[in-house]
Amino acid sequence: DPFFLMTRRSLNTFMNAFTSSDWTAYPFASQNRKDFDNLLSVYLDAVFFSRLDPLDFAQEGHRLEFATMDDASSELTFKGVVYNEMKGAMSSVTSTLWQTFSKYVFPTNTYHFNSGGEPSCIPDLTYEQLTAFYRSHYHPSNAIFMTYGDISAQEHQERFEQLALNRFEKLDYTISVPDEKRHLAPVRVEEAYGLDEEDLHAKTHIVMAWLLGKSADLDTYLQAQLLTAVLMDNAASPLQQALETTSLGTSPSPLCGLEGSQKELLFAAGIEG
Numbered sequence: 001d002p003f004f005l006m007t008r009r010s011l012n013t014f015m016n017a018f019t020s021s022d023w024t025a026y027p028f029a030s031q032n033r034k035d036f037d038n039l040l041s042v043y044l045d046a047v048f049f050s051r052l053d054p055l056d057f058a059q060e061g062h063r064l065e066f067a068t069m070d071d072a073s074s075e076l077t078f079k080g081v082v083y084n085e086m087k088g089a090m091s092s093v094t095s096t097l098w099q100t101f102s103k104y105v106f107p108t109n110t111y112h113f114n115s116g117g118e119p120s121c122i123p124d125l126t127y128e129q130l131t132a133f134y135r136s137h138y139h140p141s142n143a144i145f146m147t148y149g150d151i152s153a154q155e156h157q158e159r160f161e162q163l164a165l166n167r168f169e170k171l172d173y174t175i176s177v178p179d180e181k182r183h184l185a186p187v188r189v190e191e192a193y194g195l196d197e198e199d200l201h202a203k204t205h206i207v208m209a210w211l212l213g214k215s216a217d218l219d220t221y222l223q224a225q226l227l228t229a230v231l232m233d234n235a236a237s238p239l240q241q242a243l244e245t246t247s248l249g250t251s252p253s254p255l256c257g258l259e260g261s262q263k264e265l266l267f268a269a270g271i272e273g
Helices: 002-009 033-046 054-061 081-091 093-105 127-137 154-161 219-232 238-245
Strands: 012-015 028-030 064-066 076-079 206-216 256-258 264-272
Touching: 002 012, 012 033, 012 264, 033 154, 033 219, 054 081, 054 093, 054 127, 076 081, 093 206, 219 238, 219 256, 219 264, 238 264
Parallel strands: none
Antiparallel strands: 012 028, 064 076, 206 264, 256 264
């Protein structure tokens, strides 16, 4: 809510928040100094001092409601903003494919799990678990501040200290994603997904994946990007052409290409249909 309210009264040139499977970013920009300072105070407050009211958890997370609101004899059903969002997201075949895929490529670390929440598991989350996770993960010890512009780093640091950092003690542990263990031999998996169609012809997805080096290693990342471009940049690229013209399927898989947003690079190729 603070962000939506600020949109109407700010001179910002950019304001948003991004969530990935292992990080959350809160970027904003403004060319007006007063507006910048105002946005900074709102962002730091929202990130580090969220109220996390139990009623907000019931609204955004999950709660029980009567199927018919004014009929107390009707059955109870789960409701919640994130719960419903994830039910919608996981009704997508591509999302289901990616989550199933990740479960086997990453058997031991955080990417094994659906970071948005598996709909069948979301009702298991308690308010106490949520607040404990927030206190440990949304903590300055687990944060990075990145700035650019004509305001000096010292001024930024003073504001960070004044508005947030002086109210925290350093965590005595480090939160990190461990390296994924490597399989000793290729792993082949076959799983099914839900489909509201009787005709199952050409509904299969076949995808292969290779776990590569660390995404923070720039040489490794550049090599992987170059190799991906050579193989899949356009319809004349050898792998892309093979996937588009093969009689084994109808089109390349939506998961084809290099995934570089996680700790370790992942290259995937396949077909659907």
